[in-house]
Each structure stands twice: as structure tokens, then as C-alpha cells.
Amino acid sequence: xxxxxxxxxxxxxxxxxxxxxxxxxDGFIYEMKKNYPLYIFLIPMFVFFIIFDYLPIFGMVIxxxxxxxxxxxxxxxxxxxxxxxxxxxxxxVWVITRNTVLYNVAFILTSFFFAVVFAVFLNEVKSSLTKxxxxxxxxxPHFLSWxxxxxxxxxxxxxxxxxxxxxxxxxxxxxxxxxxxxxxxWPFILVFVNLWKGLGYSTIVYLAAIAGIDQELYEAAVIDxxxxxxxxxxxxxxxxxxxxxxxxxxxxxxxxSTDFGLFYYVTRNVPTLYPTTQVMGLYTYRALREMGDVGMxxxxxxxxxxxxxxxxxxANQIVRxxxxxLSLY
Amino acid sequence: xxxxIGKSRLKINELSLMSVTAIHTLxxxxxxxxxxxxxxxxxxxxxxxxDLIKYGFSLIPKNFTLEAYRILIGSSGNELIRAYLTTxxxxxxxxxxxxxxxxxxxxxxxxxxxxxxxxxFFIYFAMRFxxxxxxxxxxxxxxLHIQDTIWALIVPSLVSTWNIIIxxxxxxxxxxxxxxxxxxxxxxxxxxxxxxxxxxxxxxxLATVALFVSLRYWNDWYLPMMLINRADIINLQYxxxxxxxxIQMLVELSQREMAVSELANVKTPTESVRMAICLxxxxxxxxxxxxxxxxxIKGITVGSVKG
Numbered sequence: 028x029x030x031x032x033x034x035x036x037x038x039x040x041x042x043x044x045x046x047x048x049x050x051x052x053d054g055f056i057y058e059m060k061k062n063y064p065l066y067i068f069l070i071p072m073f074v075f076f077i078i079f080d081y082l083p084i085f086g087m088v089i090x091x092x093x094x095x096x097x098x099x100x101x102x103x104x105x106x107x108x109x110x111x112x113x114x115x116x117x118x119x120v121w122v123i124t125r126n127t128v129l130y131n132v133a134f135i136l137t138s139f140f141f142a143v144v145f146a147v148f149l150n151e152v153k154s155s156l157t158k159x160x161x162x163x164x165x166x167x168p169h170f171l172s173w174x175x176x177x178x179x180x181x182x183x184x185x186x187x188x189x190x191x192x193x194x195x196x197x198x199x200x201x202x203x204x205x206x207x208x209x210x211x212x213w214p215f216i217l218v219f220v221n222l223w224k225g226l227g228y229s230t231i232v233y234l235a236a237i238a239g240i241d242q243e244l245y246e247a248a249v250i251d252x253x254x255x256x257x258x259x260x261x262x263x264x265x266x267x268x269x270x271x272x273x274x275x276x277x278x279x280x281x282x283x284s285t286d287f288g289l290f291y292y293v294t295r296n297v298p299t300l301y302p303t304t305q306v307m308g309l310y311t312y313r314a315l316r317e318m319g320d321v322g323m324x325x326x327x328x329x330x331x332x333x334x335x336x337x338x339x340x341x342a343n344q345i346v347r348x349x350x351x352x353l354s355l356y
Numbered sequence: 357x358x359x360x361i362g363k364s365r366l367k368i369n370e371l372s373l374m375s376v377t378a379i380h381t382l383x384x385x386x387x388x389x390x391x392x393x394x395x396x397x398x399x400x401x402x403x404x405x406x407d408l409i410k411y412g413f414s415l416i417p418k419n420f421t422l423e424a425y426r427i428l429i430g431s432s433g434n435e436l437i438r439a440y441l442t443t444x445x446x447x448x449x450x451x452x453x454x455x456x457x458x459x460x461x462x463x464x465x466x467x468x469x470x471x472x473x474x475x476x477f478f479i480y481f482a483m484r485f486x487x488x489x490x491x492x493x494x495x496x497x498x499x500l501h502i503q504d505t506i507w508a509l510i511v512p513s514l515v516s517t518w519n520i521i522i523x524x525x526x527x528x529x530x531x532x533x534x535x536x537x538x539x540x541x542x543x544x545x546x547x548x549x550x551x552x553x554x555x556x557x558x559x560x561x562l563a564t565v566a567l568f569v570s571l572r573y574w575n576d577w578y579l580p581m582m583l584i585n586r587a588d589i590i591n592l593q594y595x596x597x598x599x600x601x602x603i604q605m606l607v608e609l610s611q612r613e614m615a616v617s618e619l620a621n622v623k624t625p626t627e628s629v630r631m632a633i634c635l636x637x638x639x640x641x642x643x644x645x646x647x648x649x650x651x652x653i654k655g656i657t658v659g660s661v662k663g
Contacts, residue, residue, distance in 0.1 A: 058470040064546035065464040069475065072461035075515040076482045082495050083487030089494060100494055145386075148379045151371060157380075163649050164387040170641045170648075172575035174593045177600065178634040179393040182400065182413050188627055190396060193412025223389070228656065235657040249369045280484065288577060295600065311489050316582070321490065328488030339484050 090329035094321040110326035119310065120330075127306045128282055133218045134225075135278045141222060142229035143271065147259055149230065150237050162234075166227035173288030180220060180293050207295060210303040217304065220293055236270040237263060273346060280342035283335040287312060307331045394642070400631035401425070408627050424628035428636070436633065438588065439595035442509070446591060447573040450510040454569045455562060457515055462523035463554050466531075483517035489582075496583055508583035509591060513572060519565050525658050526561025527554060564655040567648050574641065592637050599630060 059066065086100060093106040114120060145165070152158040171179075183190050184206040192203040206212060240263065248258050287308035294304045307327065314324035371379070396413050401424050403417040411418060428436065465475065486492070492512075502508045531554055539549050555562070580594035590598070 053470075062467075062469055065467055065469060068460035068464040068546070068550070071457040072479070072515055072520070075457065076479060078495065078500070079492065079512055079515075080482035080486065082499070083491035084485065085487070086491030086495055087487045089491060094494075096498070100498055148382065151379060152383070161383045161387060162653070163646060164390050166649060166652070167390055167642065167645055170571065170575075170645045171638055172577055172593050174575075174577050174596050174600075175634060175638050178596070178631070179397065181600075182393060182396045182631075185413070188408050188412045190413045194414060226386075227390075231653055231656050245369075255369070255371050255375070292577070292597065308489065312581075315490055315493060325488075325490040328490040332486060332488040336485055 087325075087329055087332060089321070090325040092325075094325065106322070110322040111330075114323055114326040114330070119305070120327075122302065123305050123307050123310045123327075126303065127285055130214070130217065130306060131278075131282045131284075133214070134221050135275065137218055137222050138225050138229050139271070139275065141226055142233050143264075143267075145226065145230045146233035146237055147263060149234060150263075151255070162227070162231070164227075165230060168224045168226075169228050171224070173286075173292040176220060176224060176289070177292035177295060180216070181295070184216070207297050208299045210300045213294065213300055213303045217289060217293065221289060232274070233267060233270065236267040240266045269350065272349065276342050276345050276349075278342075279345075280335070280339035282338055283307065283331055285309065394638075397631050397634050397638075400628055401635050403628050405626050405628055424626075424632040427626075427629050428632050435595065436636065439590060439592045440636075442506070442589055443574060443592040446506070446509045446576075447570050450514065450573045451566055451570045453510065454514045454519075455566055458519050458523050458565060458569075459555065459558075459562060460550065461515075462520050462527055463550055465520065465524045466527045467536075479517045479520060493582060503583045504586050504589070506589055509576065509579050509589070510573075512579055512583075513576065519568055522568075522655055522658055523558070523561050523565050526564070527558045530561065531557045560651070560654070564651040564658075567651050568655060571641075571648075596633060596637055599633060 089100055089103070090110055091105060091107060092100075092103045093109070094100075095103045098104075149158060149161060152161065168176075181189070184192075186192060186203065186205050186207065189206070191206075195201075196203050204212075206216075244262050244266070245258055248262055253261065285306045285308035287306060290304050290306050290309045291312070294300050308331070311324050311327045311331070314320045314327060392415070395415055399415055399417050400408060400413050402420055402422070403414075404419045404421050404423065407418040465472065469475070496508065496512060497503045500511075502511060535553055535557075536549055539553065544552075575593060576591065577593040577597060580590050581597070584590055584594070
């Protein structure tokens with residue numbers, strides 16, 4: 028009891044004391060005085076993001092400069108749109124844009140479709156031990172890097188040693204295929220590998236959504252005589268629809284982004300395959316690190332960032348229309 | 357009457373034997389597809405080189421041999437061990453540093469700060485927009501000058517928005533506000549609250565995020581590829597990449613048959629050694645995966661619900 032009165036008196040005293048100091052309760056200085064230790068906690072994170080995210084955003088101006096390492100970023104002379112003229116004259120731009128967008132669309136649709144199907148089926152597995160086992164095994168590829176993924180694919184596709192050539196095609200008397208010099212197969216191979224690596228992860232996302240569905244809905248459906256199939260169509264899918272819609276729209280924002288480890292390591296960066304495997308991030312990497320052409324690389328990176336930016340804004344606007352709480356800003 | 361209804365309800369809610377079989381078949385086939393590639397790698401690493409040349413990779417070694425591992429420990433052992441040590445050092449240091457920055461930031465964000473929404477926007481924006489690879493590369497090499505140092509493998513991936521969000525959610529769920537209030541009432545500073553209450557209470561969250569972060573460091577190929585040119589500080593992933601590329605060059609340079617016969621003379625790892633290295637690199641992850649699984653799933657669930 029005594030403590031409570033103390034608290035109250037403290038609370039009453041507080042604004043008075045502050046008024047004497049001439050501080051408003053909602054001002055910046057008041058907030059800093061009250062919570063400065065917490066703001067100090069935020070400093071390392073702030074410094075990190077400023078250096079590694081915000082500084083590069085300003086650094087995008089180098090796309091309009093003729094980069095000279097001896098003069099530095101600020102000292103290099105302006106080049107106007109020269110880098111872009113150079114970039115857009117090459118046929119590469121069209122190829123990498125097409126490849127990036129089509130691969131992303133294929134990745135999104137395949138992983139979405141299989142993840143939902145697997146999540147619905149996994150939810151029907153009765154024994155929790157079996158369920159955990161399936162889930163665990165499906166999840167294993169997620170733990171591996173693209174470099175190792177490159178090795179695993181090589182085990183199957185290597186022209187001299189690969190299981191597909193030596194173990195399957197030769198056994199059935201078929202002609203061996205030079206996988207690493209036949210670009211036409213790679214769209215399918217890459218989509219499959221991407222699905223293989225990511226399926227366990229995306230299944231968990233939708234499984235979480237399914238687990239969140241109110242069980243009473245199912246009980247009511249059973250009373251109404253709905254079987255499993257009808258329950259899935261009329262309860263499960265409609266209930267996870269918001270999660271699906273949001274995931275798909277957010278994916279629009281990443282149509283121009285690339286996780287280029289897949290395209291670099293799994294194809295073993297073989298130039299013959301470039302027509303169907305070259306994507307934006309990889310193109311920039313090669314221009315920057317392998318050809319040393321900073322102008323070309325910066326123009327390509329700028330192009331990717333700007334279009335990516337527009338796509339994120341568009342995706343976010345759509346999400347905001349559907350559910351304002353889920354939008355980014 | 358009741359009994360009959362009860363029974364038919366149960367029946368309606370059950371899958372037919374055929375559907376159950378179909379579902380299990382689907383999962384078993386998928387599981388086999390997930391595991392078979394590893395069996396090939398294991399088998400190849402215990403195979404004789406001559407058998408690989410003759411029959412290609414197979415599920416069971418034709419003639420069991422430890423030759424690949426002998427070569428691995430012998431000739432290229434030093435490089436492999438150095439790459440291993442680099443990866444371990446980077447993973448441990450990176451995870452500790454990262455956890456410190458992430459947990460302090462996540463704790464501050466879990467409290468009701470006046471500028472919380474602005475700060476959230478600041479970090480979400482950083483997650484969704486990037487200045488691109490070239491500008492990032494120039495910041496690292498021209499301003500920070502971290503290329504060709506061990507820090508290049510650690511510092512650029514210390515913080516990620518995703519991990520902050522997950523950790524903040526964990527802290528919010530596991531630390532009751534009353535504790536913070538009462539410690540403050542007793543005159544405890546934020547630092548004491550963080551050290552004595554937040555860290556111990558949010559252990560499951562910290563463990564989850566530590567796993568995400570360490571997996572990222574362990575599997576990192578991007579940073580060495582971008583920022584390292586020296587041979588002595590490459591990590592495991594990049595070492596594997598070099599081994600893959602060195603053979604590839606050999607094969608491209610000479611005729612197929614030539615290269616195969618030359619492989620014996622040239623001191624380059626052969627196919628079985630390559631697979632042994634692959635196994636050595638992914639082994640720790642594969643062994644640890646079952647134990648990590650639980651935390652991972654929890655983390656992804658928290659992230660997908662709140663993210």
C-alpha cells in the first residue's frame with residue numbers, strides 16, 4: 028500500500044520537475060533523456076545499415092561516372108549516360124532481363140504450388156513422428172550452400188562420370204548428353220534444383236499458416252458431412268489464402284533480384300550456357316570482377332536496383348490495398 | 357443412433373486407404389530424392405578412380421577404398437585444414453558479434469520508443485532496397501578497405517533486418533514487461549536489464565537466430581568471391597569452388613581422354629578426392645541439421661507470422 032502511494036506521488040511529481048527544466052513531455056530531448064540507453068543500444072545497428080545499405084544507395088551515382096580508382100568515387104569525372112548507352116547497345120540486356128524475370132516467375136510459381144500441396148498433405152500425416160521425419164528430410168537441402176549444390180548436380184550431370192549419362196542413358200542404349208554445353212536443358216534443371224533446395228523451407232511457411240486455422244471450422248464441416256477433399260477446398264485453402272496472396276504479391280517485388288549462386292555454381296559458370304543461364308546479378312559480377320569493367324557493371328547494377336525499387340513500391344501499393352497492416356510502409 | 361452418427365462422422369473425417377498410401381508414397385519418393393545425391397557423394401569418395409572413369413558415379417562403390425581420404429590428408433590437407441579453420445573462426449566470431457548487435461537492437465525495438473516507427477522504416481527500407489552490387493563493392497573496397505582481410509568475411513553480413521525482427525518477436529513473447537518495470541523501479545539500468553534479464557530469458561530466440569547467422573557464415577561463398585583475392589584466407593566454400601574450377605580448366609584445356617590420363621600425374625584432386633572434400637565440407641551441417649531442425653522451424657514460423 029505504501030509503495031503504491033509512493034509510485035503515484037512520483038508520477039505526479041515527474042511532469043512538474045520536468046516543467047521546471049523547460050522540457051515538453053513529447054519533445055525530442057525529453058525522449059532522449061528518458062530512453063538514451065536504449066538509443067545507444069541501437070547505434071551499432073544504425074552504423075551497420077548506414078555503411079552497408081544507405082551509403083551504397085548514394086553510391087549508385089557511380090553509374091553516371093567514369094570510375095577511376097586512383098581518383099576515388101567522388102573524384103572520378105562525370106560520364107552522363109555513357110555507361111547506359113554502352114550497356115543498352117549490347118544484346119545482353121534483353122537476355123538477362125528476360126532470363127531474370129522468367130526464372131523468378133518459374134521459381135515463385137513452382138515453389139508456391141508444391142509448397143501448398145506438400146503442406147496440405149503433410150498436415151494429413153497422422154503420426155507426428157513420421158511427419159517430423161518427412162519434414163526433416165525435406166528440409167536438409169536448405170542447409171547446404173550453392174557451392175555444394177553445384178557438386179551434387181555435377182554428380183548427376185557430369186558428361187564423363189555423371190549418373191544420368193553413365194548410369195541411365197548408356198544402360199538403356201541412349202546417346203549421352205553433353206549437359207554442360209547444351210543450354211536448352213538448363214531452364215528445367217535450374218528450376219528443379221531451386222525447388223529441390225527450397226521446398227522444405229516454403230512448406231514450413233504454409234504449414235504454419237495451416238496450423239493457425241481454427242479447428243472448430245473443421246469440426247463444423249465434419250458435422251455437415253464434408254470429407255477431407257471438401258474440407259481442403261472450402262476451409263484450408265480459403266483460410267490460408269491471405270498468406271498465399273501476400274506471399275505472391277511480395278514476390279513481385281523480387282522479380283528483378285537474383286540469388287546468383289544458383290546460376291554461378293550449379294552451371295559451373297560455363298560460358299556456353301550463358302544464353303539461358305545469364306541473369307542480372309551474375310552479369311554484374313562478371314563485368315565487375317572478371318572483366319573489370321566498372322562502368323558497365325555499375326550501369327547494370329543501377330538498372331537492376333531502380334527497376335527492383337519500382338517493383339517493390341508497386342507490390343507494396345497492392346498489398347496496402349488488400350491489407351494495410353501487412354504493407355511495408 | 358448417436359453411435360452411428362459418431363461412427364459416420366469419424367469415417368467422413370478419415371482418408372481412404374488409397375489416399376493415405378498415395379500421400380505416404382509421395383513423401384517417401386521425395387525423401388529419397390532428397391537423400392540420394394548425398395549417397396552418391398559418399399559412395400564416390402570411397403570409390404577407386406578407375407571405377408569412376410569406367411562406370412561413372414554409382415550408389416555403391418564397386419571397390420571400397422580410402423585412397424581419396426589418404427590423398428586428402430596428405431597433399432592438399434594443409435589447404436583444406438586452413439580453409440576449415442578460416443570458416444570456423446569466421447563463423448564463431450561473426451555469430452558472437454552479430455548476436456550482440458542484433459540482441460541489443462532487438463531489445464531496444466521491443467520497448468515503446470517514441471521513434472519506433474521511424475526506426476522500423478529505416479531497417480525495413482534497408483531490407484527491401486539496395487544500391488546494388490557495384491556500389492556496395494566500392495564502399496567495401498574504396499572506403500572501408502576491408503578487401504583481403506579476415507574482416508571482409510565477417511563484417512558485411514553481421515546484421516540482417518530479418519534476424520532483428522525474429523529476435524524482437526521472441527523477446528516480446530518471452531520477457532514480461534512487468535519485470536522490466538520492476539527492475540527500473542529498483543533503479544536498475546537498461547544495461548543491467550539487458551544482461552541479467554533479457555539475455556537469459558530470450559535464450560530460445562537467441563539460439564534460433566544464432567543458428568541462422570552461423571549457417572549463413574558457414575555457407576558463405578559470396579563474400580570471399582567478392583572481396584578476397586589472396587589464397588590464404590579463403591573459406592571452405594570458396595576453397596571447394598576453386599577445386600571444382602581447377603579441374604574444369606584442365607578438362608577444357610586438353611582432350612577429354614588426355615585429361616583423364618593426365619589427372620594421375622598432375623597434382624590435382626581427382627574425382628573421388630573432390631567428393632571427399634565435398635563430404636568434409638557438408639558433413640558437419642548434415643550431422644547438425646537434425647538437432648537444429650526444431651529451432652529453425654520455430655524461427656521460420658515466428659518470422660513468417662510476424663514478418
